[in-house]
Amino acid sequence: MKAAVLYKPNTPLEIVDLQQQGPQAGEARVKVMAAGVCHSDWHIMNGDWTLPLPMVLGHEAAGIVDEVGAGVTHVKPGDHVIFSFRAHCGRCFYCSIGRSIxxxxxxSVRWAMLDGSTRLKRDGQDVFQMARIGTFSERVVCPSEMLVPIRKDMPWPQAALVGCCVPTGVGAATRAAKVESGSSVLVIGCGGVGLNVVQGARLAGAARIIACDLVDRKLEFATEFGATHTVNAKRENVVDRARELTGGRGVDYAFDAIGGEATTLQIVDAIRNGGTAVIVGMAAMAVRAPITPYTMALQEKTLKGTLYGTVQPNVDFPWLVDLYMDGRLKLDQLVSRTYELEEINDGFARMLSGEVARGVVVFS
Ligand SMILES: [Zn+2]
Ligand SMILES: [Zn+2]
Known part of the structure; x- marks a missing residue:
């Protein structure tokens, strides 16, 4: 069984043959059909996030269930599923209050099965799975609670994106910030997640959506996804532009889809008094950003974080799939390029160059 494995930070992924154990109780095996190439994988590849290796990367994917272990009832062989990259037990405090993320x-650790054991080996060595799934792999064995069944007419590359960048972005606007109709929104970073914050704001009825990036091509994508104004931060100051476009007041909501010191401070500066700034993009673990408590209080600003768009995968993935099938959610335009598994390192190079909205590995 072929998979893309990271053995050492700052080295290419290796396409290798792995031995895979079948699903045990509560687990399922999925034939992966499509898997998106995401910045979170890159954070592990470049050492921003230090996790035990070797590990199969990939966490944004969809496929077909081909075997289930004992006691699995909510999916069955033949079901089309999208992977959720967060397990949810269904019984704890957070699952009970609807915050299953x-x-x-x-x-147990987040790179093995729920009992802490692994299902993958190479030459006798355990191989971990990113987020317990590791979807740059022909087949994935994972806890079945991480699989969300979807309708069978949904195309694969688009379905894969509903596993990470789409809920993360659309959910940030609609679930985490609860953007209101008529409001003004700034989105910094127009990659796979940022473009989905833009379209989440559009779905929520935002009147003014200002998209900011350093790459003009990405700003063109943002306009297609619903941005009303664009700012290239190489040429213009994004905070000044956000103020200018809102009568000097600042935007109601600002989102950092990148995750970094400068962008965190920019979203806090760009919101109006009483506004909400949301950290969406995942920064490197070591990043710090100096917030001024005095002005946060004085100006009644809110700074919050969101993981996975604060969605509930079992409810929100089918909702997003329906929105796409109804023509209200743009996903075709996100799939700029598809790759074979063997081309995956090229996929990361193209992601970093900013030339693609999203690249997706497709499996035959
Ligand atoms: Zn991701
Ligand atoms: Zn739980």
Whole structure:
């Protein structure tokens, strides 16, 4: 079984043959059909996030269930599923209050099965799975609770994106910030996640959507996804532009889809008094940003974070799929390029160059 494995930070992924154990109780095996190339994988590849290796990367994917272990009832062989990259036990405090992304019901590490054991080996060595799934792989064995069944007429590359960048972005606007109709929104960073914040704001009825990036091609994508104004931060000051476009007041909501010191400070500066700034993009672990508590209080600003768009995968993935099938969610335009598994390192190079909205590995 072929998979793309990271052995050492700052080295290319290796396409290798792995031995895979079948699903045990509560687990399922999925034939992966498509898997998106995401910045979160890159954070592990470049050492921003230090995780145990070797590990199969990939966490944004869809496929077909081909075998289930004992006791699995909510999916069956033949079901089309999207992977959720967060397990949810369904019983803990957070699952009970509808915040399953924060599930605290599993104590085991997030790169193995729920009991802490692994299903992949190469030459006798354990191989971990990113986010317990590791989807740059022909087949994935994972906890079945991480699989969300979807309708069978949904195309694969588009379905894969509903596993990470689409809910993360659309959810940030609609679920985490609850953007209101008629409001003004700034989105910094127009990659796969940022473009989905833009379209989430459009779906929520935002009147003014200002998109900011350093790459003009990405700003063109943003306009296609619903941005009313664009700012190239190489040429213009994004905070000044956001103020200018809102009568000097600042935007109601600002989103950082990148995750970094400068952009965190920019979203806080760009919102009006009483406004909400949301950290969406995942920064490197070591990044710090100096917030001024005095002005946060004085100006009644809110700074919040969101993981996975604060969605509930079992509810929101089918919702996003329906929105796409109804023609209201743009996903075709996100799939700029598809790759074979063997081309995956090229996929990361193209992601970093900013030439693609999203690249997707497709499996035959
Ligand atoms: Zn991702
Ligand atoms: Zn839970």
């Amino acid at each position: 924060l599930c605290e019901g599993h104590k």
